[in-house]
Amino acid sequence: MPLNPDSPLARLMATLPRAGKVEWIGLRPARDEAMIATGTVEAIAGAGLVGDRYKSGSGKRGITLIQAEHLPAIAALAQRPDLTPALLRRNVVVSGIPLVALKQRRFRIGTAVFEGTEECDPCSRMEDALGPGGYNAMRGHGGLCARIVEGGTFGLGDALEAL
Template sequence: MTLPPADSALGRLMATLPRPGRVEWIGLRPKRDVPMQEVEHVLAQAGLGLVGDRYAGGSGKRGVTLIQAEHLPAIAALSGHAQVAPATLRRNVVVSGLPLVALKGRRFRLGDALLEGTEECDPCSRMEDALGPGGYNAMRGHGGLCARILESGTIRRLDALVVLPD
């Protein structure tokens, strides 16, 4: 995604966020078809992924998957559930306090790690099993963001997510 020039009116609007975000939950997928493991902290390795996650070493642009805490109630409501646990949605990091879509194409610090938002994290067909019929569509537009890890570092629960200036 090409961002507008930083000195343009749209560029200034897109660069202005209400506040830093915060890590609410961290999970790892150690193997295919096993439940996610909730952890308090994880090492993010540049160009590789999260240590202990089955996708570590794969596509660099999807080193970390993030989802907004504020979207969990919407996904639950749209899929007919009272609530949805973060592990059900199989994203690595749940963050609150800022719109993840604003991080696409931007660099940000998540704990000690430097990340760059690469693309929206679309739901997969597994959401039909996880959430029931219509689960895929319940997540559309709420699937979060994929990010590449540019500098290694530790990410901890309650760490700040701070967007860097362009």
């Protein structure tokens, strides 16, 4: 049952402390290939990011995001002092905003508009990427999947603003 938009809880859930900031962008060119870091990217509505292997998917997972603040937690849980965003296979690392608050909400990065669709659970590849227990180290810290509502471009340092 949807939340009454006038309820105190709905108002609390709609209030974010500030905009987020894009810290890293990566693309997966093909299955089992390393992520490629980039400074800017184009998002295609209903599809994905240009240069990413998921660009022709259903759109529900057109982009994946993870919070920068969760990277140290994942590193500690996986006992990995050398954790890099590319290992986690998410497209965008964002700081300063709780991504879970964007589930079922629209947000803008650069000139593109997105809608959070679901939490981004880790995949079995995290065992190889992070070592034994890597899958569980990411549970609860996997980030957010989003569909691309309006295409556009964005880059490093751009703000992520809830709409």
